[in-house]
Amino acid sequence: MILGISLDENYVYVSTDRDNEVVPYPFAIGRNLLTNTCFVGEEAKNENVDNEDIVIDKLFYIMGNDGTARIGEISYDAKELTRLFFVNLLIKYENIEYVSVVIRQGNVKYLEKIKYALSSILKDDAKYKVTTYSEAFVSYIKRQDKSFYNHYVSLFDFTEKALTYYELVRYIDDNNIEYWKIDTEEHLALPLDLLSGEAGKKVCDNLLYDFAKRCIKQEVYSNIVLSGLGFEDSSSYREFMTFVCSIANVKTDVHFFSRSAVMLSQDIVNNNFDKNVILITDARTTVGIRLNATFNHANTKIELIRPGVEWFDIKDNSFDIIISDERTIKFEILKVIEREATEAAIELPKNVKLRKDKTNLFEIKLMFSQQNILNVILIDKGFGEFYKSTVENTSIPVYL
Amino acid sequence: MIIYCGKSNKDSFYIKEADLNIKSIQELAYFIYNYAILISNSFITKSLILYIDDALKLHKLASELNEMYNKKSNLADVLTHILANSNFYNEEEIGQFRIRLLKLLSLPEEDYILNAGDRLFYLQKFEKAIAQYSKISKNNDLALMRLGFCYAKLQFYDNATNYLGELYKRTKSIDVLKEIYYCLKLNGTIDRLYEFEDNINEEILADWEYDIVSQIIRVRKSEEVKGYEDIFLMAGSSHIKESVSSQIKIWKEKYRFIG
Numbered sequence: 001m002i003l004g005i006s007l008d009e010n011y012v013y014v015s016t017d018r019d020n021e022v023v024p025y026p027f028a029i030g031r032n033l034l035t036n037t038c039f040v041g042e043e044a045k046n047e048n049v050d051n052e053d054i055v056i057d058k059l060f061y062i063m064g065n066d067g068t069a070r071i072g073e074i075s076y077d078a079k080e081l082t083r084l085f086f087v088n089l090l091i092k093y094e095n096i097e098y099v100s101v102v103i104r105q106g107n108v109k110y111l112e113k114i115k116y117a118l119s120s121i122l123k124d125d126a127k128y129k130v131t132t133y134s135e136a137f138v139s140y141i142k143r144q145d146k147s148f149y150n151h152y153v154s155l156f157d158f159t160e161k162a163l164t165y166y167e168l169v170r171y172i173d174d175n176n177i178e179y180w181k182i183d184t185e186e187h188l189a190l191p192l193d194l195l196s197g198e199a200g201k202k203v204c205d206n207l208l209y210d211f212a213k214r215c216i217k218q219e220v221y222s223n224i225v226l227s228g229l230g231f232e233d234s235s236s237y238r239e240f241m242t243f244v245c246s247i248a249n250v251k252t253d254v255h256f257f258s259r260s261a262v263m264l265s266q267d268i269v270n271n272n273f274d275k276n277v278i279l280i281t282d283a284r285t286t287v288g289i290r291l292n293a294t295f296n297h298a299n300t301k302i303e304l305i306r307p308g309v310e311w312f313d314i315k316d317n318s319f320d321i322i323i324s325d326e327r328t329i330k331f332e333i334l335k336v337i338e339r340e341a342t343e344a345a346i347e348l349p350k351n352v353k354l355r356k357d358k359t360n361l362f363e364i365k366l367m368f369s370q371q372n373i374l375n376v377i378l379i380d381k382g383f384g385e386f387y388k389s390t391v392e393n394t395s396i397p398v399y400l
Numbered sequence: 401m402i403i404y405c406g407k408s409n410k411d412s413f414y415i416k417e418a419d420l421n422i423k424s425i426q427e428l429a430y431f432i433y434n435y436a437i438l439i440s441n442s443f444i445t446k447s448l449i450l451y452i453d454d455a456l457k458l459h460k461l462a463s464e465l466n467e468m469y470n471k472k473s474n475l476a477d478v479l480t481h482i483l484a485n486s487n488f489y490n491e492e493e494i495g496q497f498r499i500r501l502l503k504l505l506s507l508p509e510e511d512y513i514l515n516a517g518d519r520l521f522y523l524q525k526f527e528k529a530i531a532q533y534s535k536i537s538k539n540n541d542l543a544l545m546r547l548g549f550c551y552a553k554l555q556f557y558d559n560a561t562n563y564l565g566e567l568y569k570r571t572k573s574i575d576v577l578k579e580i581y582y583c584l585k586l587n588g589t590i591d592r593l594y595e596f597e598d599n600i601n602e603e604i605l606a607d608w609e610y611d612i613v614s615q616i617i618r619v620r621k622s623e624e625v626k627g628y629e630d631i632f633l634m635a636g637s638s639h640i641k642e643s644v645s646s647q648i649k650i651w652k653e654k655y656r657f658i659g
Binding site: 294296297300302319357358384 | 404434
């Protein structure tokens with residue numbers, strides 16, 4: 001069974017490749033202290049908190065703040081609570097072949113915890129993917145006829161807590177490389193409970209309309225997708241709906257992201273990726289990192305990081321270089337979106353002396369802490385058993 | 401200049417001629433370039449070619465070397481081919497290497513062995529150097545002296561004193577006697593000094609004493625001694641196991657050929 005899971009502040013939505021059904025689970029975990037059994041979702045939310053039962057319903061908040069919560073005598077950290085939640089969620093599904101979990105933003109605090117949970121449950125990194133809504137959006141579009149995306153495609157996601165806008169832009173650069181970029185997402189705090197009552201709905205319609213007018217800037221759109229519980233009954237938003245329907249075809253799918261996450265899972269399982277297309281989303285690097293160096297006696301630009309690589313999945317990203325006479329290492333940063341190149345430089349550790357016979361070996365580690373923050377670490381490695389490493393190192397953050 | 405070497409490689413290849421491990425094509429090239437005197441025809445083996453192929457992923461070079469190996473190509477050509485494909489040495493440097501290699505090969509056997517011993521001494525592979533110096537120490541004073549130094553470096557002061565003593569008998573050099581004095585001092589057997597010379601000027605002895613005390617003070621401030629002291633200070637700490645393991649690893653590397 002292939003699963004697609006989308007996650008927001010309050011709910012986890014699960015879709016499968018078996019049917020069109022989407023099961024929402026409140027993002028909460030509970031435990032009966034007498035039987036020591038765990039329960040998640042609706043069961044947890046409906047449980048009465050008393051001496052026997054404990055319920056933690058602010059899991060999303062705890063994850064984002066690296067918080068802890070006590071269940072009985074034991075205090076669990078956010079990582080363990082996330083694992084417990086997913087253990088008790090996935091147990092409901094049999095013969096899991098692949099799982100994709102998508103969240104709204106590429107925030108390491110959430111991504112890492114979910115990855116840890118899935119890794120410990122599925123025991124195989126090749127059986128799960130944790131990424132952002134944008135990636136699921138791309139998988140959905142890829143499934144459609146070309147007429148669906150021959151112009152811009154936009155998406156409004158209206159959840160319990162916020163309204164977010166996504167826009168697919170496609171372009172081909174001078175080197176004939178095709179880019180699919182999910183453009184700036186704009187957020188508007190628009191709690192769903194505003195919708196109660198006629199007056200609330202009117203206010204909401206006005207806000208949606210203003211927001212849409214602000215976001216939709218291009219001349220021609222092929223399609224507009226409306227997603228999230230906020231669009232469960234879109235008849236209340238007359239002004240907004242009239243506006244979007246006048247621009248392009250409108251498709252509404254309240255559970256768009258969990259269904260698209262299934263498509264993402266299928267794409268990964270079937271390796272359905274076009275190598276000639278570079279994706280630029282919040283889950284991917286928007287820059288290419290190159291190093292001016294000598295390779296086989298020719299001065300060349302070595303590509304250390306390609307644009308469009310999933311930045312939080314970059315694991316073993318270290319390279320060796322030999323430095324003979326320079327104390328500054330310069331990198332070229334190619335910004336794909338702006339189509340411009342800038343430079344960053346890192347100095348050698350002060351206490352490292354350069355030898356004359358090309359025997360100063362350094363390891364460069366490139367690690368992203370956020371999509372736009374690259375940490376460059378430089379470590380003196382000596383030169384094999386000829387010269388011992390001093391273990392001197394230095395690091396700089398590069399703001400991309 | 402910055403030379404790009406690619407991803408770090410974890411697999412190493414053991415070069416028995418020098419008792420060291422290399423982890424990259426650049427380290428292999430550096431060894432060939434600087435320690436060619438230690439290399440004989442048996443250096444190019446199937447396992448070295450396999451390492452270049454499997455671990456270093458230099459498939460083209462490995463295939464070319466394999467062909468050269470099967471054809472029993474000239475060693476100088478094989479070494480030069482490795483250097484040329486090492487992404488490390490340029491044409492000019494390789495030219496210099498060939499000239500140096502020819503000079504080495506034209507050395508008289510005794511000089512060749514002495515040179516090989518010296519390169520091993522420089523690498524601090526004292527046990528390997530001892531094997532070289534021993535071949536010619538009967539008639540070669542330099543080899544005899546360096547044998548003494550090698551044993552002193554390994555802290556086998558009795559052996560060091562014996563070799564230096566033999567040299568002193570041959571040369572009566574005051575510098576050699578001074579080295580004997582150091583060894584005896586470090587070994588705690590200074591009484592043996594008069595086995596070698598019974599008439600030593602008191603002023604000279606005072607100078608040597610001053611030198612050795614100064615050396616001891618300098619050594620006490622060294623990183624190595626600091627490392628040992630840190631281990632004692634760490635007694636009871638969780639890091640002590642790590643530090644002791646690291647020190648034992650250094651010793652094992654240093655003495656791995658003894659016995």
